[in-house]
Amino acid sequence: MNATNKRVVIFFWTILWAAVTLHSPSAAQTSRGADVAVVVNSDTPIADLSLSEVRKVLLGERQYWNSKLPVVLLIRAPAARERDVVLRVIYQMSEAQFKQYWVAKIFRAEAAAPPRIVYSNDMQFELLTALPGAIAFVDSRNMRPGVKVLRVDGHVPGDKDYPLR
Protein backbone atom coordinates (compact mmCIF):
# COMPACT_ATOMS: atom_id res chain seq x y z
CA MET A 1 0.00 0.00 0.00
CA ASN A 2 1.56 3.27 -1.05
CA ALA A 3 1.40 6.54 0.91
CA THR A 4 -1.54 7.93 -1.08
CA ASN A 5 -3.60 4.83 -0.49
CA LYS A 6 -2.75 4.94 3.22
CA ARG A 7 -3.91 8.55 3.41
CA VAL A 8 -7.17 7.66 1.65
CA VAL A 9 -7.79 4.74 4.03
CA ILE A 10 -7.02 6.92 7.09
CA PHE A 11 -9.30 9.63 5.74
CA PHE A 12 -12.23 7.24 5.31
CA TRP A 13 -11.65 5.62 8.71
CA THR A 14 -11.68 9.07 10.30
CA ILE A 15 -14.94 9.95 8.55
CA LEU A 16 -16.49 6.63 9.62
CA TRP A 17 -15.32 7.01 13.23
CA ALA A 18 -16.60 10.59 13.41
CA ALA A 19 -19.95 9.63 11.90
CA VAL A 20 -20.46 6.73 14.30
CA THR A 21 -19.29 8.72 17.33
CA LEU A 22 -21.40 11.76 16.61
CA HIS A 23 -24.42 9.68 15.64
CA SER A 24 -24.38 7.65 18.83
CA PRO A 25 -26.74 8.99 21.51
CA SER A 26 -24.31 7.78 24.15
CA ALA A 27 -21.88 10.37 22.92
CA ALA A 28 -24.32 13.15 23.62
CA GLN A 29 -23.41 15.18 26.60
CA THR A 30 -25.87 14.46 29.40
CA SER A 31 -26.24 17.31 31.79
CA ARG A 32 -25.40 16.36 35.35
CA GLY A 33 -27.85 17.98 37.71
CA ALA A 34 -29.05 17.47 41.24
CA ASP A 35 -29.83 14.09 42.76
CA VAL A 36 -33.14 12.50 41.91
CA ALA A 37 -35.17 11.78 45.03
CA VAL A 38 -37.47 8.76 45.38
CA VAL A 39 -40.68 10.22 46.73
CA VAL A 40 -43.83 8.47 47.90
CA ASN A 41 -47.25 9.43 49.18
CA SER A 42 -46.87 10.32 52.85
CA ASP A 43 -49.14 7.44 53.94
CA THR A 44 -46.96 4.79 52.29
CA PRO A 45 -45.63 2.49 55.02
CA ILE A 46 -42.02 2.55 53.88
CA ALA A 47 -39.03 4.80 54.52
CA ASP A 48 -36.00 3.03 53.11
CA LEU A 49 -35.40 0.88 50.01
CA SER A 50 -32.30 -0.63 48.51
CA LEU A 51 -31.57 0.24 44.88
CA SER A 52 -32.51 -3.30 43.86
CA GLU A 53 -35.85 -2.92 45.68
CA VAL A 54 -36.46 0.36 43.85
CA ARG A 55 -35.68 -1.53 40.64
CA LYS A 56 -38.19 -4.26 41.54
CA VAL A 57 -40.86 -1.63 42.08
CA LEU A 58 -40.08 0.07 38.78
CA LEU A 59 -39.95 -3.20 36.88
CA GLY A 60 -43.41 -4.04 38.19
CA GLU A 61 -42.12 -7.06 40.06
CA ARG A 62 -43.25 -5.54 43.33
CA GLN A 63 -46.80 -4.23 42.81
CA TYR A 64 -48.01 -3.88 46.40
CA TRP A 65 -46.62 -1.98 49.39
CA ASN A 66 -48.84 -4.27 51.45
CA SER A 67 -51.89 -6.38 50.65
CA LYS A 68 -54.19 -3.34 50.80
CA LEU A 69 -52.02 -0.74 49.12
CA PRO A 70 -50.99 -1.16 45.47
CA VAL A 71 -47.96 0.64 44.06
CA VAL A 72 -48.85 3.47 41.69
CA LEU A 73 -45.86 4.23 39.46
CA LEU A 74 -45.41 7.78 38.21
CA ILE A 75 -42.73 8.54 35.63
CA ARG A 76 -41.87 11.82 33.96
CA ALA A 77 -42.47 12.21 30.24
CA PRO A 78 -39.58 11.60 27.80
CA ALA A 79 -36.80 14.19 27.80
CA ALA A 80 -37.19 15.07 31.49
CA ARG A 81 -33.91 14.66 33.37
CA GLU A 82 -35.56 12.61 36.13
CA ARG A 83 -36.68 10.10 33.50
CA ASP A 84 -33.20 9.95 31.99
CA VAL A 85 -31.73 9.13 35.41
CA VAL A 86 -34.36 6.47 36.13
CA LEU A 87 -33.82 4.80 32.76
CA ARG A 88 -30.04 4.95 32.98
CA VAL A 89 -29.49 3.96 36.62
CA ILE A 90 -32.47 1.80 37.51
CA TYR A 91 -33.87 0.27 34.34
CA GLN A 92 -30.54 0.35 32.49
CA MET A 93 -32.56 0.63 29.30
CA SER A 94 -32.88 2.98 26.37
CA GLU A 95 -36.16 4.78 25.75
CA ALA A 96 -37.09 2.17 23.12
CA GLN A 97 -36.23 -0.73 25.41
CA PHE A 98 -38.27 0.84 28.20
CA LYS A 99 -41.34 1.12 25.96
CA GLN A 100 -40.90 -2.43 24.71
CA TYR A 101 -40.45 -3.68 28.28
CA TRP A 102 -43.86 -2.36 29.34
CA VAL A 103 -45.64 -3.55 26.21
CA ALA A 104 -44.23 -7.02 26.94
CA LYS A 105 -45.04 -6.81 30.64
CA ILE A 106 -48.70 -6.13 29.98
CA PHE A 107 -48.79 -8.68 27.16
CA ARG A 108 -47.49 -11.31 29.60
CA ALA A 109 -50.41 -10.51 31.91
CA GLU A 110 -47.93 -9.45 34.58
CA ALA A 111 -49.30 -5.90 34.87
CA ALA A 112 -52.56 -4.28 33.88
CA ALA A 113 -51.13 -0.87 32.93
CA PRO A 114 -47.80 0.87 32.35
CA PRO A 115 -46.49 3.60 34.68
CA ARG A 116 -48.52 6.81 34.55
CA ILE A 117 -46.79 9.58 32.68
CA VAL A 118 -46.54 12.98 34.35
CA TYR A 119 -45.66 16.07 32.39
CA SER A 120 -44.65 18.53 35.07
CA ASN A 121 -43.54 18.79 38.64
CA ASP A 122 -46.88 20.29 39.66
CA MET A 123 -48.73 17.36 38.22
CA GLN A 124 -46.28 14.96 39.86
CA PHE A 125 -46.79 16.40 43.34
CA GLU A 126 -50.55 16.59 42.92
CA LEU A 127 -50.67 12.92 42.00
CA LEU A 128 -48.26 12.01 44.79
CA THR A 129 -50.51 13.60 47.38
CA ALA A 130 -53.78 12.46 45.77
CA LEU A 131 -52.97 8.81 45.02
CA PRO A 132 -52.27 6.44 47.93
CA GLY A 133 -49.30 4.22 47.12
CA ALA A 134 -47.89 6.63 44.53
CA ILE A 135 -44.13 6.69 43.96
CA ALA A 136 -42.32 9.23 41.80
CA PHE A 137 -38.83 10.49 41.01
CA VAL A 138 -38.20 14.16 41.66
CA ASP A 139 -35.26 16.48 41.14
CA SER A 140 -34.15 17.12 44.73
CA ARG A 141 -33.97 20.88 44.06
CA ASN A 142 -37.72 20.89 43.47
CA MET A 143 -38.83 19.17 46.65
CA ARG A 144 -42.10 20.22 48.26
CA PRO A 145 -43.73 19.34 51.55
CA GLY A 146 -46.50 16.81 52.06
CA VAL A 147 -44.64 13.83 50.61
CA LYS A 148 -42.13 11.34 51.94
CA VAL A 149 -38.58 11.08 50.58
CA LEU A 150 -37.18 7.56 50.76
CA ARG A 151 -33.63 6.66 51.62
CA VAL A 152 -32.00 4.59 48.88
CA ASP A 153 -29.36 2.14 50.10
CA GLY A 154 -29.45 4.16 53.33
CA HIS A 155 -28.62 7.46 51.62
CA VAL A 156 -30.67 10.59 51.09
CA PRO A 157 -30.29 12.93 48.11
CA GLY A 158 -27.18 15.04 48.58
CA ASP A 159 -25.16 12.25 50.20
CA LYS A 160 -21.90 11.44 48.49
CA ASP A 161 -22.93 7.83 47.78
CA TYR A 162 -26.51 8.52 46.78
CA PRO A 163 -27.03 6.34 43.70
CA LEU A 164 -29.62 8.31 41.70
CA ARG A 165 -27.88 11.15 39.95
Added chain:
Amino acid sequence: MHRQLAVLVMMIFGANAAWAQSPRPLDQAEQIRILLERVQQLEKRVAELETKTPAAPVPAAEVSANVPAPQKPETAEAAPAPGPMHQHEPTESQATTRQLEARYPSLQIRGFGDVNFSTTDQRGATSGFNLGQLDLHLASALSHKVTYFGELTFNAQPTGYTVEVERSIIRYDYNDFFKLSFGRYHTPIGYWNTAFHHGAWLQTTISRPDMVRIGGTFIPVHFVGLLAEGNIPSGGAGLSYNVGVGNGRGSIISRPGDAGDNNNNRAWVANLYSRPTKLYGLQMGVSVYRDKITLPVVSPAGNEFREWISAAHIVWTKENPEFLAEFANVNHKNILTNAVTNNQAYYVQVGYRLPWLEKTLKPYYRFEHTHTPFSEQVFTNQDLVGSIVGLRYDITNYASFKSEYRNTKRLPTDPRVNGAFFQTDFTF
Protein backbone atom coordinates in the same frame (compact mmCIF):
# COMPACT_ATOMS: atom_id res chain seq x y z
CA MET B 1 -35.80 -16.18 -7.63
CA HIS B 2 -33.88 -13.18 -9.00
CA ARG B 3 -37.09 -11.22 -9.34
CA GLN B 4 -38.05 -12.00 -5.72
CA LEU B 5 -34.67 -10.92 -4.50
CA ALA B 6 -34.98 -7.70 -6.47
CA VAL B 7 -38.34 -7.00 -4.83
CA LEU B 8 -36.85 -7.58 -1.41
CA VAL B 9 -33.88 -5.35 -2.09
CA MET B 10 -36.32 -2.63 -3.17
CA MET B 11 -38.27 -3.11 0.06
CA ILE B 12 -35.12 -2.73 2.12
CA PHE B 13 -34.08 0.40 0.24
CA GLY B 14 -37.61 1.74 0.59
CA ALA B 15 -37.53 1.23 4.34
CA ASN B 16 -34.13 2.91 4.54
CA ALA B 17 -35.32 5.84 2.46
CA ALA B 18 -38.38 6.28 4.67
CA TRP B 19 -36.18 6.18 7.72
CA ALA B 20 -33.82 8.72 6.25
CA GLN B 21 -36.69 11.10 5.52
CA SER B 22 -38.09 10.98 9.05
CA PRO B 23 -37.17 13.93 11.28
CA ARG B 24 -34.20 13.49 13.52
CA PRO B 25 -35.54 12.16 16.87
CA LEU B 26 -32.70 13.76 18.79
CA ASP B 27 -33.72 17.21 17.59
CA GLN B 28 -37.27 16.64 18.74
CA ALA B 29 -36.06 15.33 22.07
CA GLU B 30 -33.92 18.42 22.53
CA GLN B 31 -36.86 20.69 21.78
CA ILE B 32 -39.05 18.81 24.25
CA ARG B 33 -36.29 18.99 26.83
CA ILE B 34 -36.05 22.76 26.45
CA LEU B 35 -39.83 23.13 26.71
CA LEU B 36 -39.95 20.92 29.81
CA GLU B 37 -37.17 22.93 31.44
CA ARG B 38 -39.12 26.07 30.68
CA VAL B 39 -42.30 24.58 32.21
CA GLN B 40 -40.28 23.60 35.26
CA GLN B 41 -38.88 27.10 35.65
CA LEU B 42 -42.35 28.58 35.38
CA GLU B 43 -43.73 26.09 37.90
CA LYS B 44 -40.98 27.04 40.30
CA ARG B 45 -41.78 30.67 39.82
CA VAL B 46 -45.50 30.06 40.48
CA ALA B 47 -44.62 28.12 43.62
CA GLU B 48 -42.46 30.99 44.85
CA LEU B 49 -45.20 33.50 44.20
CA GLU B 50 -47.80 31.36 45.96
CA THR B 51 -45.69 30.95 49.08
CA LYS B 52 -44.93 34.66 49.41
CA THR B 53 -46.95 36.62 51.94
CA PRO B 54 -49.30 39.12 50.31
CA ALA B 55 -47.18 41.85 48.84
CA ALA B 56 -47.45 44.58 46.33
CA PRO B 57 -48.60 43.13 43.03
CA VAL B 58 -45.82 42.56 40.54
CA PRO B 59 -46.41 43.84 37.05
CA ALA B 60 -47.26 40.99 34.71
CA ALA B 61 -44.54 41.97 32.29
CA GLU B 62 -41.95 41.68 35.07
CA VAL B 63 -43.16 38.21 36.07
CA SER B 64 -42.99 36.90 32.57
CA ALA B 65 -39.56 38.42 32.04
CA ASN B 66 -38.07 36.95 35.20
CA VAL B 67 -36.50 33.52 35.01
CA PRO B 68 -35.58 32.31 38.47
CA ALA B 69 -31.94 31.59 39.11
CA PRO B 70 -31.08 27.98 39.89
CA GLN B 71 -31.63 27.24 43.55
CA LYS B 72 -29.07 25.67 45.77
CA PRO B 73 -29.69 21.91 45.86
CA GLU B 74 -31.61 20.89 48.94
CA THR B 75 -31.44 17.49 50.56
CA ALA B 76 -34.60 15.66 51.46
CA GLU B 77 -34.06 16.40 55.12
CA ALA B 78 -33.75 20.07 54.30
CA ALA B 79 -37.15 20.14 52.66
CA PRO B 80 -39.48 22.56 54.44
CA ALA B 81 -42.09 21.23 56.83
CA PRO B 82 -45.56 20.60 55.46
CA GLY B 83 -47.31 23.86 55.04
CA PRO B 84 -50.07 25.50 53.14
CA MET B 85 -48.24 25.45 49.82
CA HIS B 86 -49.93 24.92 46.49
CA GLN B 87 -53.47 25.33 47.59
CA HIS B 88 -54.82 25.53 44.08
CA GLU B 89 -58.35 26.31 43.17
CA PRO B 90 -59.80 23.55 40.99
CA THR B 91 -57.55 23.86 37.98
CA GLU B 92 -56.74 22.14 34.78
CA SER B 93 -53.97 20.14 36.41
CA GLN B 94 -56.34 18.91 39.12
CA ALA B 95 -58.68 17.77 36.38
CA THR B 96 -55.72 15.91 34.90
CA THR B 97 -55.10 14.36 38.30
CA ARG B 98 -58.68 13.14 38.42
CA GLN B 99 -58.29 11.72 34.93
CA LEU B 100 -55.23 9.78 36.02
CA GLU B 101 -56.96 8.28 39.03
CA ALA B 102 -57.89 4.65 38.44
CA ARG B 103 -61.24 3.91 36.84
CA TYR B 104 -62.80 0.47 36.48
CA PRO B 105 -63.10 -1.28 34.14
CA SER B 106 -60.23 0.25 32.19
CA LEU B 107 -59.90 -1.68 28.95
CA GLN B 108 -56.68 -1.40 26.96
CA ILE B 109 -56.33 -3.03 23.55
CA ARG B 110 -53.05 -3.64 21.78
CA GLY B 111 -52.56 -5.36 18.46
CA PHE B 112 -49.69 -7.24 16.90
CA GLY B 113 -49.23 -8.28 13.29
CA ASP B 114 -46.63 -9.57 10.88
CA VAL B 115 -46.12 -10.17 7.17
CA ASN B 116 -43.68 -12.81 5.99
CA PHE B 117 -41.81 -13.91 2.90
CA SER B 118 -39.98 -17.23 2.63
CA THR B 119 -38.08 -19.22 0.07
CA THR B 120 -36.35 -22.58 0.57
CA ASP B 121 -34.62 -25.25 -1.48
CA GLN B 122 -36.90 -27.98 -0.09
CA ARG B 123 -38.36 -30.10 -2.89
CA GLY B 124 -42.01 -29.37 -3.45
CA ALA B 125 -42.02 -26.24 -1.30
CA THR B 126 -43.21 -22.97 -2.79
CA SER B 127 -41.85 -19.57 -1.99
CA GLY B 128 -43.98 -16.51 -1.39
CA PHE B 129 -45.62 -14.14 1.03
CA ASN B 130 -47.88 -15.07 3.88
CA LEU B 131 -49.81 -13.10 6.40
CA GLY B 132 -48.85 -14.00 9.95
CA GLN B 133 -51.13 -13.88 12.94
CA LEU B 134 -53.14 -10.77 13.63
CA ASP B 135 -53.16 -10.70 17.39
CA LEU B 136 -55.32 -8.60 19.70
CA HIS B 137 -54.44 -8.33 23.36
CA LEU B 138 -56.91 -7.06 25.92
CA ALA B 139 -56.09 -5.98 29.47
CA SER B 140 -58.67 -4.52 31.79
CA ALA B 141 -58.41 -3.76 35.49
CA LEU B 142 -61.80 -4.56 37.05
CA SER B 143 -60.73 -3.25 40.47
CA HIS B 144 -57.35 -2.62 42.04
CA LYS B 145 -57.22 -6.34 42.89
CA VAL B 146 -58.92 -7.97 39.91
CA THR B 147 -57.72 -7.89 36.31
CA TYR B 148 -58.80 -9.53 33.07
CA PHE B 149 -56.36 -10.42 30.28
CA GLY B 150 -57.33 -11.80 26.90
CA GLU B 151 -55.62 -12.64 23.63
CA LEU B 152 -57.36 -13.34 20.31
CA THR B 153 -55.66 -14.29 17.06
CA PHE B 154 -56.88 -14.20 13.48
CA ASN B 155 -55.08 -16.84 11.43
CA ALA B 156 -54.89 -17.02 7.65
CA GLN B 157 -55.93 -20.43 6.27
CA PRO B 158 -56.27 -21.63 2.66
CA THR B 159 -60.06 -21.32 2.90
CA GLY B 160 -60.33 -18.15 4.99
CA TYR B 161 -59.48 -17.05 8.52
CA THR B 162 -59.85 -18.81 11.84
CA VAL B 163 -60.25 -16.99 15.14
CA GLU B 164 -58.66 -18.48 18.23
CA VAL B 165 -58.95 -17.55 21.91
CA GLU B 166 -55.29 -17.91 22.85
CA ARG B 167 -55.56 -16.67 26.41
CA SER B 168 -58.47 -15.63 28.60
CA ILE B 169 -57.54 -15.05 32.22
CA ILE B 170 -59.18 -13.43 35.20
CA ARG B 171 -56.77 -12.82 38.05
CA TYR B 172 -57.24 -11.88 41.68
CA ASP B 173 -54.20 -10.33 43.35
CA TYR B 174 -54.05 -10.79 47.10
CA ASN B 175 -50.55 -9.36 47.29
CA ASP B 176 -47.19 -9.84 45.55
CA PHE B 177 -46.86 -13.31 47.06
CA PHE B 178 -50.19 -14.76 46.02
CA LYS B 179 -52.15 -14.13 42.84
CA LEU B 180 -54.84 -16.58 41.80
CA SER B 181 -56.22 -16.78 38.29
CA PHE B 182 -58.56 -18.91 36.20
CA GLY B 183 -58.76 -19.37 32.46
CA ARG B 184 -56.69 -20.35 29.44
CA TYR B 185 -52.97 -19.69 29.66
CA HIS B 186 -49.73 -20.31 27.96
CA THR B 187 -48.42 -23.17 30.09
CA PRO B 188 -45.64 -21.93 32.39
CA ILE B 189 -43.08 -24.51 31.29
CA GLY B 190 -39.65 -23.04 30.62
CA TYR B 191 -39.14 -19.45 29.47
CA TRP B 192 -40.21 -18.72 25.90
CA ASN B 193 -43.78 -19.95 26.19
CA THR B 194 -44.69 -17.35 28.80
CA ALA B 195 -42.27 -14.62 27.77
CA PHE B 196 -43.27 -13.96 24.16
CA HIS B 197 -46.76 -15.34 23.46
CA HIS B 198 -48.07 -14.63 19.94
CA GLY B 199 -46.79 -11.20 18.96
CA ALA B 200 -43.74 -11.79 16.74
CA TRP B 201 -42.58 -8.20 17.33
CA LEU B 202 -41.76 -9.02 20.96
CA GLN B 203 -39.29 -11.79 20.11
CA THR B 204 -35.91 -11.24 18.52
CA THR B 205 -36.36 -13.91 15.86
CA ILE B 206 -39.00 -14.48 13.18
CA SER B 207 -40.38 -17.64 14.73
CA ARG B 208 -40.46 -19.54 17.98
CA PRO B 209 -38.13 -22.46 18.65
CA ASP B 210 -39.61 -25.72 17.39
CA MET B 211 -40.08 -27.12 20.91
CA VAL B 212 -42.54 -24.33 21.78
CA ARG B 213 -44.02 -23.86 18.30
CA ILE B 214 -47.63 -22.67 18.24
CA GLY B 215 -49.65 -25.70 17.14
CA GLY B 216 -46.75 -27.97 18.05
CA THR B 217 -47.00 -30.89 20.43
CA PHE B 218 -43.63 -31.19 22.15
CA ILE B 219 -44.75 -29.24 25.17
CA PRO B 220 -48.42 -28.40 25.78
CA VAL B 221 -48.40 -24.74 24.73
CA HIS B 222 -51.81 -23.96 26.25
CA PHE B 223 -53.37 -24.87 29.57
CA VAL B 224 -56.96 -24.49 30.82
CA GLY B 225 -57.45 -24.36 34.57
CA LEU B 226 -56.32 -22.32 37.53
CA LEU B 227 -52.94 -20.89 38.39
CA ALA B 228 -51.42 -19.50 41.57
CA GLU B 229 -48.35 -17.32 41.20
CA GLY B 230 -46.27 -14.79 43.06
CA ASN B 231 -42.95 -13.89 44.58
CA ILE B 232 -41.32 -15.95 47.31
CA PRO B 233 -39.66 -13.99 50.13
CA SER B 234 -36.07 -14.95 49.39
CA GLY B 235 -33.92 -11.84 49.65
CA GLY B 236 -31.40 -11.47 46.87
CA ALA B 237 -32.36 -14.76 45.22
CA GLY B 238 -35.52 -13.14 43.81
CA LEU B 239 -37.56 -16.36 43.68
CA SER B 240 -41.01 -16.55 42.09
CA TYR B 241 -43.38 -19.41 41.41
CA ASN B 242 -46.33 -20.58 39.29
CA VAL B 243 -48.40 -23.59 40.36
CA GLY B 244 -51.41 -24.69 38.33
CA VAL B 245 -54.05 -27.39 37.92
CA GLY B 246 -55.90 -27.88 34.65
CA ASN B 247 -57.32 -30.17 32.02
CA GLY B 248 -54.02 -31.07 30.39
CA ARG B 249 -53.76 -32.24 26.79
CA GLY B 250 -56.97 -32.94 24.92
CA SER B 251 -57.73 -35.65 22.38
CA ILE B 252 -55.79 -33.56 19.89
CA ILE B 253 -52.65 -33.34 21.97
CA SER B 254 -51.66 -29.88 20.73
CA ARG B 255 -54.86 -28.51 22.28
CA PRO B 256 -55.71 -28.13 25.97
CA GLY B 257 -59.27 -29.40 26.14
CA ASP B 258 -61.01 -26.03 26.17
CA ALA B 259 -64.49 -27.54 26.12
CA GLY B 260 -63.70 -30.13 28.80
CA ASP B 261 -61.14 -32.73 29.75
CA ASN B 262 -61.11 -36.06 27.94
CA ASN B 263 -60.33 -38.03 31.12
CA ASN B 264 -60.84 -37.70 34.86
CA ASN B 265 -57.23 -36.93 35.56
CA ARG B 266 -56.13 -33.31 36.00
CA ALA B 267 -52.77 -32.09 34.84
CA TRP B 268 -50.61 -30.01 37.14
CA VAL B 269 -47.67 -27.73 36.53
CA ALA B 270 -45.12 -26.07 38.80
CA ASN B 271 -42.55 -23.49 37.76
CA LEU B 272 -39.90 -21.99 40.03
CA TYR B 273 -37.55 -19.29 38.82
CA SER B 274 -35.03 -16.86 40.20
CA ARG B 275 -34.08 -13.33 39.19
CA PRO B 276 -31.09 -12.58 41.42
CA THR B 277 -31.02 -8.95 42.46
CA LYS B 278 -27.25 -8.66 42.07
CA LEU B 279 -27.35 -9.97 38.50
CA TYR B 280 -30.02 -7.79 36.98
CA GLY B 281 -31.07 -9.39 33.69
CA LEU B 282 -30.45 -13.00 34.71
CA GLN B 283 -33.30 -15.49 35.09
CA MET B 284 -32.95 -19.20 35.87
CA GLY B 285 -35.75 -21.63 36.42
CA VAL B 286 -37.05 -25.19 36.53
CA SER B 287 -40.50 -26.52 35.65
CA VAL B 288 -42.36 -29.80 35.99
CA TYR B 289 -45.63 -30.86 34.36
CA ARG B 290 -47.62 -34.03 34.98
CA ASP B 291 -50.59 -35.31 32.99
CA LYS B 292 -52.43 -38.37 31.78
CA ILE B 293 -52.91 -38.47 28.02
CA THR B 294 -55.84 -40.34 26.48
CA LEU B 295 -55.45 -40.73 22.74
CA PRO B 296 -58.67 -41.01 20.70
CA VAL B 297 -57.52 -44.08 18.76
CA VAL B 298 -57.41 -47.30 20.80
CA SER B 299 -54.63 -49.65 19.72
CA PRO B 300 -53.65 -53.08 21.06
CA ALA B 301 -50.79 -51.36 22.87
CA GLY B 302 -53.23 -49.09 24.71
CA ASN B 303 -54.12 -45.45 24.33
CA GLU B 304 -53.37 -44.05 27.79
CA PHE B 305 -50.03 -42.60 28.81
CA ARG B 306 -48.54 -40.87 31.83
CA GLU B 307 -46.65 -37.75 30.82
CA TRP B 308 -43.93 -36.15 32.90
CA ILE B 309 -42.22 -33.06 31.54
CA SER B 310 -39.19 -31.56 33.25
CA ALA B 311 -37.62 -28.38 31.93
CA ALA B 312 -34.93 -25.86 32.84
CA HIS B 313 -33.92 -22.50 31.46
CA ILE B 314 -31.32 -19.82 31.90
CA VAL B 315 -31.64 -16.46 30.19
CA TRP B 316 -29.90 -13.12 30.18
CA THR B 317 -32.58 -10.71 29.11
CA LYS B 318 -30.42 -7.68 28.41
CA GLU B 319 -29.52 -7.15 24.81
CA ASN B 320 -25.76 -6.68 25.13
CA PRO B 321 -25.70 -9.62 24.82
CA GLU B 322 -29.02 -11.44 24.89
CA PHE B 323 -28.75 -15.11 25.81
CA LEU B 324 -31.59 -17.63 25.98
CA ALA B 325 -31.20 -21.36 26.62
CA GLU B 326 -33.89 -23.84 27.43
CA PHE B 327 -34.09 -27.63 27.76
CA ALA B 328 -37.06 -29.97 28.18
CA ASN B 329 -37.42 -33.71 28.60
CA VAL B 330 -40.82 -35.26 27.88
CA ASN B 331 -41.28 -38.69 29.45
CA HIS B 332 -44.15 -40.91 28.32
CA LYS B 333 -45.12 -44.13 30.05
CA ASN B 334 -47.68 -46.44 28.46
CA ILE B 335 -50.11 -47.35 31.24
CA LEU B 336 -50.92 -50.74 29.71
CA THR B 337 -47.43 -51.94 28.75
CA ASN B 338 -45.24 -49.77 31.04
CA ALA B 339 -43.09 -48.93 28.00
CA VAL B 340 -41.20 -45.70 28.61
CA THR B 341 -39.82 -43.18 26.13
CA ASN B 342 -37.88 -39.95 26.66
CA ASN B 343 -37.93 -37.08 24.16
CA GLN B 344 -35.52 -34.19 24.49
CA ALA B 345 -35.38 -30.75 23.00
CA TYR B 346 -33.28 -27.69 23.61
CA TYR B 347 -32.28 -24.43 22.00
CA VAL B 348 -29.58 -21.82 22.58
CA GLN B 349 -30.02 -18.32 21.21
CA VAL B 350 -27.64 -15.39 21.35
CA GLY B 351 -28.15 -11.86 20.12
CA TYR B 352 -26.38 -8.54 20.43
CA ARG B 353 -27.80 -5.05 20.07
CA LEU B 354 -25.19 -3.14 18.07
CA PRO B 355 -24.28 0.28 19.48
CA TRP B 356 -24.46 2.07 16.12
CA LEU B 357 -27.35 3.57 14.15
CA GLU B 358 -29.23 4.38 17.35
CA LYS B 359 -29.12 0.74 18.41
CA THR B 360 -31.55 -0.35 15.73
CA LEU B 361 -29.62 -3.43 14.58
CA LYS B 362 -29.50 -6.75 16.37
CA PRO B 363 -27.82 -9.78 14.81
CA TYR B 364 -28.68 -13.15 16.32
CA TYR B 365 -28.03 -16.85 16.09
CA ARG B 366 -30.01 -19.84 17.34
CA PHE B 367 -29.22 -23.52 17.43
CA GLU B 368 -31.98 -25.98 18.22
CA HIS B 369 -32.22 -29.71 18.55
CA THR B 370 -35.14 -32.07 19.09
CA HIS B 371 -34.92 -35.82 19.45
CA THR B 372 -37.78 -38.32 19.59
CA PRO B 373 -36.94 -42.04 19.80
CA PHE B 374 -38.35 -44.53 17.28
CA SER B 375 -40.29 -46.25 20.10
CA GLU B 376 -42.22 -43.05 20.90
CA GLN B 377 -46.00 -43.68 20.70
CA VAL B 378 -47.57 -40.32 21.56
CA PHE B 379 -45.61 -38.00 19.29
CA THR B 380 -45.03 -38.43 15.61
CA ASN B 381 -41.34 -38.00 14.87
CA GLN B 382 -40.16 -34.46 15.61
CA ASP B 383 -36.41 -34.82 15.12
CA LEU B 384 -34.73 -31.57 14.20
CA VAL B 385 -31.26 -30.14 14.03
CA GLY B 386 -31.31 -26.55 12.93
CA SER B 387 -29.46 -23.28 12.94
CA ILE B 388 -30.69 -19.83 12.15
CA VAL B 389 -28.69 -16.68 11.72
CA GLY B 390 -30.47 -13.40 11.29
CA LEU B 391 -30.61 -9.67 11.68
CA ARG B 392 -33.34 -7.61 13.32
CA TYR B 393 -33.67 -3.99 12.31
CA ASP B 394 -36.00 -1.83 14.43
CA ILE B 395 -37.61 0.53 11.96
CA THR B 396 -39.28 2.44 14.81
CA ASN B 397 -39.93 1.76 18.49
CA TYR B 398 -42.95 -0.30 17.46
CA ALA B 399 -42.03 -2.02 14.18
CA SER B 400 -39.15 -4.13 12.99
CA PHE B 401 -37.81 -5.88 9.95
CA LYS B 402 -36.12 -9.28 10.32
CA SER B 403 -34.20 -11.39 7.86
CA GLU B 404 -32.99 -14.93 8.53
CA TYR B 405 -31.09 -17.73 6.93
CA ARG B 406 -32.08 -21.18 8.19
CA ASN B 407 -30.42 -24.52 7.81
CA THR B 408 -32.47 -27.45 9.11
CA LYS B 409 -32.50 -31.21 8.96
CA ARG B 410 -35.32 -33.44 10.20
CA LEU B 411 -34.77 -37.22 9.89
CA PRO B 412 -31.28 -38.68 9.28
CA THR B 413 -32.45 -39.73 5.82
CA ASP B 414 -33.81 -36.28 4.95
CA PRO B 415 -31.69 -33.73 3.07
CA ARG B 416 -30.65 -30.48 4.71
CA VAL B 417 -32.97 -27.62 3.87
CA ASN B 418 -31.69 -24.08 3.36
CA GLY B 419 -34.05 -21.15 3.40
CA ALA B 420 -34.26 -17.38 3.52
CA PHE B 421 -37.01 -15.85 5.61
CA PHE B 422 -38.09 -12.23 5.93
CA GLN B 423 -40.61 -10.66 8.23
CA THR B 424 -41.88 -7.24 9.11
CA ASP B 425 -43.73 -7.19 12.42
CA PHE B 426 -45.27 -4.47 14.51
CA THR B 427 -47.47 -3.56 17.42
CA PHE B 428 -50.21 -0.97 17.31
